[in-house]
Amino acid sequence: MKKIYILSLLLSIPFLSHAASAASQLEGGFKVGPAIILISILVLFVMVGILFRAKDTTDFYAAGRGISKVGSGMAIASNWMSAASFLGMAALMYGSGYHGLAYVVGWTGGYVLLLILMAGQIRKYGKYTAADFIGDRYYSQTLRAVGAIIAILISISYCVGQFGGIGLMFKWVMGIDYTWAVIIGGSVVLTYTLISGMLGVTKNMQIQYVIIIISFLIPLFILSYKFDYFWILPQIGYGSAVSDAISGIPLAETNQLVNSLGNGYAIVPVPEYAMPWDTATGKTFFQWIAIAFSLMIGTAGLPHVIQRFYVVPKASDARWSVVWGLFFICILYWSAPVYAAFGKILSANPEVGQLSKDAIVVYTAQLGSVHPLIVGFLAAGGVSAAFSTVSGLLVAGASAFSHDLYVKVINPDASPERQLLFARLGTVLMAIIVTIIALFKLALIGQLVAVAFSLAGCTIFPLFLLGIWWSGSNKEGAIAGLIAGGLVSIIALSYFIAGKTGATWPLHEFVEYWLGAWYFAWIGAPVAIITHIIVSKLTKETPVEIRKFLIETVHS
Amino acid sequence: MDKSPNDYHISFFKPTTAQAKANRNMVVWLISIWFIAIFGFQILLRLIEKPTPEPAYLTFQTVWQNATSESPGIFELQEFGKTSLSVLGKIAIDPKERIALDNALSYSLYQLTPDSLKADFVLKIRDFEKIKLEIQSISDPEYIVAKKLLSAELSPILNLSDLDVRSKILPLELSSENVNNLTDLSLKSLPVIMEKYLIHNQSFLTDTKFLGFPFHYFYTAVFLLILFIVLCLIYNLKTDKLNGKLNIAD
Known part of the structure; x- marks a missing residue:
């Protein structure tokens, strides 16, 4: 099978080169070369998915716990490096300059918290899903169900941005309408996830990481070389480009360098591109801090990220997979700017x-007049980034739907076949909901994804943090904390949605600024944690068996 | 001896075992470094920053009164047009603000054009606007020629050299609407627009260069990520060492 695939790829090279010129336009038109690259990569993903498909529920949820720490780190990175990282981060910096770096810092700094406070302990707790942990730790089926619903909501929110990214890339490659691009792209990612499950996903994630990072880096070397910067390490060489943008590049100094439209490589001074919280960007110091903080605690509360620690054999593997994952992630995050x-x-x-x-x-x-085929490969990398994350998210959401809601709450005697059926049903349902929301184009990809982080930071993060590190944290405290964090989330998101529909509610401007949809966790998480602690202190103690388990298993 | 139920308590801040104590101390250290490195630096940036105007803003302040007076001077109008172009060249401009800036640019050129040629000037802008609307692609030869001609003809009026990047933007930003006067919107909004786009928060941390970067940019975009990896490495190495010392297996 592999031989046939390689042969077909080799045979298509002359055709790809011939078709390359079609990709030279910035917008519109079907780009044959990039389309073939994209389709080839998608076929590769599906084939890997089939070869490593889930055989039972354990495989579907947690890949049989047979993934090495480097492999798991690569999967963490691939799972993480979504359309928001691949496409959205550069978009945020392009549009908002230094403000965009809050996303870079937020999406990497959170891994320090995740590692130091949770990774090893989560693995030692030994559950399959985030809701599993919540249900067991807080000895409550209701909380398990609520945890599952929150996990589904977070997955949906996170997926919306990804589907937006898939839609944009399909639109670019196929020259079709955004709506159709989202529907087609969404259908392909759904098909693939249904075929494979997490075992296929994990294998695919390792392949996807390699494709994502290579496709992302190649154009950078070319651009740095072409425009005469230190091309051996573009992640450092572009520093001079940033300084050039600040001081401006006079036409006299462009050395005949032009962009693909024939405009000289020149610019008037744009210090707002790099200066902190510049008025020209409309972003403030508070927003920078709030976004970085919210993204960091959100990172440590995302179900599909936490879930990845269940697929490594040991707690130390969970810890080391974070380091590897962060390193692999940083390669892309150093490059996006x-x-x-x-x-x-x-x-x-x-x-x-x-x-x-x-x-x-x-x-x-x-x-930058990079060869159209390389641009096509780059677009395919963007789709891969979105695919790798979406498949992980859909599996996490499906797990919550089937394992945590259906099996643990509704029908504990469900057969493995029925569980798998419900997991797949959940996946389809989520994909449909996400596609519909993605069609509304509510915000930039990075911002849409940041909503999921704030939601996780206000709800899941406090439950895990206190649940792991404080035996005094009990069911009543957890419920109160969830209500507090949930309320902040509902207020922030309601105002955001109202704003998008054109409605103006009381204190609208105030709430939209201080409880922005992409950073409301800056206040929501502390409020949830404090409420959780106060109520836990005022109510009856955590059962001894839970405390014993924490001491003897999780912290032993 | 068996533990009583009251002995089963875990609290990060009140560790009861040697491992828990060592772990707590390490976590507190690492999180303190992490916190100060991220937020401490941004707070420092905020504390020492000073609003620093671009040269174009200082020029604008000097010529604004004169350029909007009944009888504006030639030099003032030229500089007024050029500062408008300095902002327009930033590209990422709010569409409403762009209208005001286009108005300022076109107005200053109109005022600088001799009375006998004013009608011809407006006609030329209208012709170019028509070409822009009709072309399918910017590689259209008619469009390229018209653009070059307009740039070559109008740049000297603003005293713009051919090698000034603003001369290439000039024809693209001309507007035939309200060309003979500055609209109320422009009069009201231009000082605010200039302040918004031409004053920046700067300090020695933003002005110092490191490996080609402005230092603060390097610190946030490159160094912090390295620091995060190092912090994670330290934590894992220390935890492995501690587990080995206390004979703790996973």
């Missing part, structure tokens, strides 16, 4: 027109 910097300079002419910020990675490569 490079696209934003080059994009800023290369699009510094009104003729370039209004570019969709979320596709700036691809546009930058195009404007």
Whole structure:
């Protein structure tokens, strides 16, 4: 099978080269070369999914716990490096300059918290899903169900941004309407997840990581070389491009360098691109801090991230997989700002027109006259990034639906076949909901994904943090904390949705600023934690068997 | 001796075993470094920053009164047009603000054009606007020629050299609407727009260069990520060592 696949790829190379010119336009038109690359990669994913498909529920949920720490680290990175990382982060920096770095810091710094406070302990607790932990630790079926519902909501919220990214890339490659692009892309990722489950997903994630990172890095070397920066390490070389943007590049100094539209590699001074919380970006110091903080605690509360620690054999593997995962993630996060910097300079002419910020990675490569096939590969990398995350999220959501809601709460005697059926039913349902929401294009990809982080930071994070580190944390405290964190989330999201529909509620501006949809966890998480502690102190003690388990198993 | 139920208590802040104590101390240290490195630096940036205007803003302040007076000077109008172009060249501009800036640019050029040529000037802008609307692609030869001609003709009026990047933007930002006057919106909003786009928060941390980067940018975009990996490495190595010392198996 592998031989046939490799042969078909080799046979398609001449055709790809011939078709390359079609990709030279920034927008519109079916791009044959990139389309073939994209389809080949998707076929590869599905084939890997089939080869390593889930055979039973243990495989579907937790990949049989047979993944090494480096492999798991790669899977963590691939799972993590979503459309928000691949496309959205450069978009945020391109549009908001230094403010975008709050996302870079938030999405990496959270791993320190995750490792130090949770990774090993979560593995030692030995459950399958986040809701499993919540239900057991807080000895409550209701909390298990609520945990499952929150996990589903977080997965949906996270997936919306990914489907948006998939839609943008399918739109770019196929030259079709955004709506159809989202529907087609969503259907493909759904099919793949249904075929494989998490075992296939984990194997795929390792392949996806390699594809994502190679496709992301190649254009950077080319751009740095072409525009005369330190190309051996573009992640450092682009520093001069940032400084160039601040001071401006006069036409006299462009050395005949032009973008693909023929505009000189020149720009008026744009210090707002790099200066902190610049008024030109409309972003403030408070927002920078709130976003970084919310993303960090959200990282430590995301069910699909936590769930990855269940697939390693030992607690120490869980810990080391975080280090590997973070290292692999940072390679992409050091690189994303490079696209934003080059994009800023290369699009510094009104003729370039209004570019969709979320596709700036691809546009930058195009404007830098990178070979169309490499741009096509880059777009395919963007789709892979979204795919790897979506499949993990859909599995996490399906696990919550089938394992935590159906089996643990509704029908404990369900056969493994029926469990798997419900897992797949949950996956389809989630994919449909996500597709519908993604069609509304509510915000930038990175911002949409950040909503999921704040939601996790206000709800799941306090439950895990206190549940692991304080035996005094009890069911009543957990319920009170969840209500407090949930209320903050509901207020923030209601105002956000109202704003999108054009409605103006009392104190609208105040709430939208202080409880922004992408950073409401800055206050929601502390409120939830404090409420949790106070109520736990005032109510009856945690049962001794739970405390014993914490001491003898989790912290032994 | 068996533990009584009251002995089964875990609290991060009140560790009862040697391992828990060592772990707590390590976590407190690492999180303190993590917290100060991230938020401490941003707070420092905030504390020492000073609003620093671009040269274009200082020019704008000097010429604004004169350029909007009944009888504006040539130099003032030229600088007024050029500062508008300095902001327009930033590209990422709010559409409403762009209208005001386009108005300022077109107005200053109109005022600088001799009375006998004013009608011709407006006609040329309208012709170019028409071409822009009709073309399918910016590689259209008619469009390229018209753009170059307009740039070559109008740049000298603003005293812009051919090698000034603003001369390439100039024809694209001209607007035939309200060309003979500054609208109320422009008069009201231009000082605010200039302040918004031409004043930046700077300090020695933003002005110092490190490996080509502004230092604060390098610190946040590159160094912090390295620090996170190092903190994770330290934690794992120390935990492995501690587990080995206390004979704790996973």
